Amino acid sequence: MGIHGIKGASDVAIILAASFFYLASPMLVNPLITGFAGTLGVGVAITGLIGGLMNLCSLVVRPLAGNLSDLKNRRALSSVGAGLMALTCGGYALATSPVQVAILRVGNGVGYSLCSVCMFTWFASLLPAERIGSGTGLFGMMNALGMAVGPALGIAVQGAFGYRPALACAGVLAGACVLLVQFVGDSGEPSRSVTGAGPRRSVRLLDVRVVPVALIVTLFTIPYTATQSFIVSYAAARDARLMMSAFFPTYAVSLLALRFLLRRWFDTVGFGRFLVAASISALGSFALLWRLGGNAALLVAAALMAGGYGIMCSACQAGAVRIAGKEHAGLANSTYYMGLDLGMASGPMIGGALIESLGMPALYPALAVCVPMAVTVWLVARRSLFVTQSRRDGRAT
Incomplete structure (x- = not known):
């Protein structure tokens, strides 16, 4: 493993x-x-x-x-x-x-x-x-x-x-x-550099350095959770008689395979390259879901969604810990999860609002806007965060 x-x-x-x-x-x-x-x-x-x-x-x-x-x-x-x-x-x-x-x-x-x-x-x-x-x-x-x-x-x-x-x-x-x-030998005591002597550490709501990563994962999560909530209704409205029950199992199996195959790349490939590949994969998934051209296309869309949303979850979580450092991994991780929670909570609401205002066929073209928004966040933040971190690790962005 x-x-x-x-x-x-x-x-x-x-x-x-x-x-x-x-x-x-x-x-x-x-x-x-x-x-x-x-x-x-x-x-x-x-x-x-x-x-x-x-x-x-x-x-x-x-x-x-x-x-x-x-x-x-x-x-x-x-x-x-x-x-x-x-x-x-x-x-x-x-x-x-x-x-x-x-x-x-x-x-x-x-x-x-x-x-x-x-x-x-x-x-x-x-x-x-x-x-x-x-x-x-x-x-x-x-x-x-x-x-x-x-x-x-x-x-x-x-x-x-x-x-x-x-x-x-x-x-x-x-x-x-x-x-x-209870069977883990290391009980997970925090680093002495965090808990040791010195000024008492103040409670912080989030790690500001990780906010761009959290925003990126939010923007990738919104289309995924909107799909979770509305894909069956979307297919019914489009009169597409497809194996909708196979979509999420295919997504999960594809994600398992991708995360296994790419597990070492998360240490050697820069965040920007993951973002570009995941963006292309996500857009391909939205295009196939928009057309709903048969069961084969549906299953490919599920696999591409795993390559988009699923892979960016791992890339963003790893990036959050690297940016903050292991001694601050808890707050960095909570900031990442706040972005994930925000996307999970808002995705169904945004999806519902889009369907109500634009109609069911416009759902995926509208959700696709999230991808260039995520890329824009990275372009704005990369010089201050990702490039600095990559130079420290000796990795490319």
């Missing part, structure tokens, strides 16, 4: 396995929670709000999680986060009112924020500087696997046994994460 030769490789492997379980848990819940809330007697607008509460909560909690992961023991923080996810997912299975589900969604968002920031920060702290990029690719592979298995498992269990047993499964997955992190 590419971790041979790393000191503490067994610890790295355990954290990778735990990262699969922590992400599979909310990914299992996401496609079910709005439908489950609907069975409790609320309308579509309220179910949509309940569905988005987790990411909105995550956006608020990220700065605290980032600061804590640079200052406190990461095993303890990851255990608390995954434990909270397990409790809230178990709570979904017992909930009897939409208010209870909404409260549990907020708690789930807090746990998810702690887990996502602290576990990657802990993982990155175990890697040598020259392996941050390939390590991020491996971490992304496990995340992609969780994104593929979680929804598939949830939909299968819900279809066979109903909503409540399926939501309880999400609690079991989060519980497995809690168990696994």
